[in-house]
Amino acid sequence: MIPEIGQFALILALGLAFIQAIIPLLGALWRRGDLIAIARPAATGQFIFVMAAFIVLCHSFLNNDFSVLYVVTNSNTALPTPYKIAAVWSAHEGSLLLWILILSTWTLAVAVGSRRLPDEFAARVLGVLGIVSVGMLLFTLLTSNPFERIFPSAIEGNDLNPLLQDPGLVMHPPILYAGYVGLAVPFAFAVAALLTGKLSQDWARWTRPWTVSAWMFLTVGIALGSWWAYYELGWGGWWFWDPVENASFMPWLAGTALIHSLAVTERRGIFKSWTILLAITAFSLSLLGTFLVRSGILVSVHAFASDPARGLFILLLLGTITGGSLTLYAFRARHLTVVEGGFRLVSRESFLLMNNILLVVATAAVLFGTLYPLFLDALGMGKISVGPPYFNAVFVIPMLPLAALVGVGMHTSWLRMSGEPLSRRLLFPAGIALIVGLIFPFIVFGQAGALTLIGIVTGLWVIASSLLEPIKRALRKDSAPMPLTRGQWGMYLAHLGVGVFILGATVTSSYTIETDSSAVLGDRWQVGEYELVFRDLRRIEGVNYEATEGEFEVWRDNQLMTILRPQKRIYRVQTSPMTEAAIDVGWGRDLFVALGEPLGAGAWSLRVQIKPLIRFIWLGALIMAFGGLLAVMDPRYRVQRTREQGNLRKKPTKTI
């Protein structure tokens, strides 16, 4: 009975989504306050029913309700409780429900947070979000119902895919989805602006915090995914340019471009139609990702069980939402660009313009590489797969100049030319980056290639340049020109994160030591500066798995550093072997040991890696996200509200 309640709640949510999609938009068109007023209650109601459906599905998992097909295929009585919750979004149907829950949560947040916006505009935004919601709810109910029953019910479930039984995977999907579903909000703002036919600088100020919030989640989500792949897949890599990874990365790139272009639109009132196009693109790339992952159109290591009927449905959805908004863009966008102010070559505007061009080039390159196999196949020109060499090259080419420019760009001012003092100010960080970057690799690692040096210098340059203003203010508190706003702090921090990331990525990919060897009990051998001893091998009984655990002592300079215990697990239900790498984590380097296959006669194949600065990759991403958080908290985004509320209090008669 309870699963039916969940399904019924979803149907009610669909009804409310229809109301939210149609009535407020008509109300805004006809200027009818009573119709406009329906937007917020409809959004709230929809959230409540989607939440109810989600809770029901969680309930079915927690109570091992094996009459529900989705529970049977993804859970088991022996599955630990936290993973039973994670199993809710571990496969297609449930993750779609999570997608919808997150969309309705963002919608609710917009409904609550948009009270300072003109009612008509807020109604349009909520209406557009309603349209997206209708599409996704229809998709779930028609093709992917998570509440489908089986009769007779199963006695035991097939268990959660062992790869997903991991703390990283409990958090990764919700945060990632919060990111790319969150891009629906700037998208809705953009479409609402096109519908209104007006785009003020206020519009950009309203849109910015939503965009940055979504971007923040996306950043953390992608970093979590990369971290999980690193320790769980057992290969020691952190990015594979897999179509599914690219699917989350393309919206990030477009979203990053959008954040920067919004800054220009807010401050200077230019780049308007471009900003709108980016907002549409960013969310469309999210939907495209959903399509690529769930349609089976591309080969990927972590695609969902795919189904062409589902693919067709998402394609229809993509066609409606993206095609519709781009058509609207084609007819309305030129009315937005009334005055385009000019700007000098050395100004904040021109640097942000270059930022946008380079980020869009990178997005297009990743998109092209991801879809290239499909293009060739569709044209009957053969089957190929595009590998990391292509992506590394086409990604680094636009990103390197971007990183070099960012160090200058953040110190430029709006509008005016400030050539001479700028170069004098930047001499110091540039000098530090060059000196440290050219000497440090030789001292620490003994050798360095040209590309490695360029990468390290660039990373240090971005770091030094980001720290310039904060350090200046810390050193001379009294004579500092102006305290930094939270927005500026956010910008410097986010860029610092970029620098830290570049440094980590360069050093890790240049100086990783990788060995694949075989060893028997008692063996000792040297990897880099460490000596490993294969001490012990034993059987471990886990809750729902059995494991072979190796014990390795790590020695350096005749001192025992640590003991690592990598495991090879066999999960009882799905009987697929899983590699649990053991990692000695450090700021300077990670020592990574993964147990391979038994080679007979007591020998095991082993993968040992020393990965310098790999933590900087995820640390950089976290710093970027934290910068975003600071920027969102800038009081500038709230000043307007209190001023308007003040006005309301003064003239109550006019607002009623």
Next chain:
Amino acid sequence: MMWRYLMPLGIFIVLTAFFVKGLSLNPRYVPSPLLGKPAPEFELPRLKDPNSKLGNIDFEGQVALFNVWATWCVGCRQEHSFLVELSQENNIPIYGLNWKDDRDAALDWLSSLGDPYVGSAFDEIGDTAIDWGVYGAPETFLLASDGTVLYKHIAPLTREIWTSEFLPRIIAECGTLPCLELDN
């Protein structure tokens, strides 16, 4: 100036056309480069009698199936009963390539599960499988009477696949059904 704003829509429409086409393609389907070409030469000891050989000569002059199998392969166990049925239903000879296997285990397998094969070659090192471009067991090749490869199926053979992929090709090759009819 309008075209500037229409361009994104145009790009999107082109992309969508590819996606529509892509939905009907299977990216995992990799055709064998051997299709339409003579089957690679080989000669290996027979599984049941190491002293006698099995090779291309044995296939000559008949439409035949060549099935790659091993006792360690779960998919092979899955398709085995269908292979046995198939061998009783018609007179298309099924030859086996016992791939990287243990001879005793393989003989055990055949005596307990039934032997659908006219003969199995014992490919201990796996050289022949490499020549034939085997990705993983089970794989089944359809060979024409002149020794060319007509079709290759990766994954367990089922009746659906037999009816939809193999039968039409066999009929096209033999004209009517002479090579399918049982001798008795």
